[in-house]
Amino acid sequence: MAAFDPMGASKLQVLLMTVAVAMFFLSGEVEANSYNLRPNYYSGKCGKYDVESIIYNEIAKAFQQDNGVAPGLVRMAFHDCFVRGCDASLLLDIPNSEKTATINLGLRASAFNAIDAAKTAVESVCPGVVSCADVLQYATRDSVLLTKGKGWTVYGGRRDGTVSNAADPPNNLPVPTMTPTQMIPLFAGKGLSADDLVALSGSHTIGIAHCIFVNPRIYGNNTDPTIPADFLASLKSQCPADSVTTNPPVGAPINLDRVSPTKFDSQYFQNIIDRKGLLTSDQSLLDDSRTRGAVYKNSGNFFNSEFGRAMQAMAGIGVLTGNEGQIRTNCRAVNP
Numbered sequence: 001m002a003a004f005d006p007m008g009a010s011k012l013q014v015l016l017m018t019v020a021v022a023m024f025f026l027s028g029e030v031e032a033n034s035y036n037l038r039p040n041y042y043s044g045k046c047g048k049y050d051v052e053s054i055i056y057n058e059i060a061k062a063f064q065q066d067n068g069v070a071p072g073l074v075r076m077a078f079h080d081c082f083v084r085g086c087d088a089s090l091l092l093d094i095p096n097s098e099k100t101a102t103i104n105l106g107l108r109a110s111a112f113n114a115i116d117a118a119k120t121a122v123e124s125v126c127p128g129v130v131s132c133a134d135v136l137q138y139a140t141r142d143s144v145l146l147t148k149g150k151g152w153t154v155y156g157g158r159r160d161g162t163v164s165n166a167a168d169p170p171n172n173l174p175v176p177t178m179t180p181t182q183m184i185p186l187f188a189g190k191g192l193s194a195d196d197l198v199a200l201s202g203s204h205t206i207g208i209a210h211c212i213f214v215n216p217r218i219y220g221n222n223t224d225p226t227i228p229a230d231f232l233a234s235l236k237s238q239c240p241a242d243s244v245t246t247n248p249p250v251g252a253p254i255n256l257d258r259v260s261p262t263k264f265d266s267q268y269f270q271n272i273i274d275r276k277g278l279l280t281s282d283q284s285l286l287d288d289s290r291t292r293g294a295v296y297k298n299s300g301n302f303f304n305s306e307f308g309r310a311m312q313a314m315a316g317i318g319v320l321t322g323n324e325g326q327i328r329t330n331c332r333a334v335n336p
């Protein structure tokens with residue numbers, strides 16, 4: 001029997017390591033995440049064109065015309081990813097599609113139009129390569145940058161779905177009367193943690209809500225007794241008892257973060273700590289031991305990087321890759 005040769009063993013190990021590293025790089029899976037998506041996915045796929053910059057420029061143009069495009073897009077990314085995964089099924093304009101579900105009627109036309117503009121711009125230089133699902137994810141990151149938040153690396157390589165059904169959103173999206181007891185399992189069902197729930201709820205640092213979602217907390221038998229008196233008075237002045245509370249929401253909206261409504265900062269969490277969160281789903285994050293710690297943690301600089309981390313997790317839900325789905329030419333229609 002050959003004696004154990006430590007020198008020989010280490011040479012073998014080095015050789016095996018070298019082969020493994022070479023195979024890793026040759027496989028093209030460099031830095032692929034667990035969803036099989038990659039950073040800089042489109043780099044080199046459109047010749048000299050920089051897909052992420054083209055998208056950014058279009059979103060910036062739309063944002064300059066209407067800064068509501070930013071919260072509109074961030075909310076759209078959420079409503080897309082939670083329903084059939086991040087496959088742009090939300091963007092389809094087909095009969096009885098997700099868009100027609102009541103919970104989606106408040107999504108902003110300007111945000112859908114911004115996606116069309118970005119997609120048209122990339123199609124014009126690089127047809128049939130960039131998915132609508134990826135355009136939406138890049139546009140969401142850009143929206144956070146444009147509202148002075150910190151960006152994150154968007155992993156690309158998603159493909160577009162071909163199915164969109166109005167029955168799906170109500171079964172997959174949370175409603176504003178929920179508390180962590182309902183939201184934690186809902187997010188867990190999408191592979192997201194309680195920490196993800198808290199960080200992602202931080203999106204409510206920008207954008208608006210309608211009185212229909214606020215009035216149940218401030219009038220009648222179910223008035224939330226923990227709302228500070230000054231905040232209650234101010235909410236009542238913005239949302240009178242007789243405000244129109246139809247869904248789809250109409251009427252004057254109210255800022256989700258009333259301190260810095262157009263800035264992507266951690267103020268949302270400070271509001272919650274001050275018991276000045278707008279929705280039950282926001283304020284209740286402070287009252288549950290599974291989410292309270294993260295509310296405090298996110299109320300400082302930690303939120304900047306934590307939000308991007310959580311968005312990367314959300315952006316991996318149910319993605320289609322490889323030969324699944326298709327690359328739509330028009331984000332509103334399945335390819336003929």
Ligand code: HEM
Binds near residue numbers: 068107213
């Ligand atoms: C956790 C449970 C959540 C609930 C119950 C919830 C509910 C709501 C409601 C009721 C509105 C107001 C809609 C309106 O009145 O038109 C809203 C707005 C918004 N939500 Fe959420 N949301 C949740 C999580 C999230 C997540 C995870 C994101 C993104 C990652 C997000 C992003 C937004 C944004 C940006 C707005 C403002 C939209 C605009 O101004 O157009 N929300 N949300």
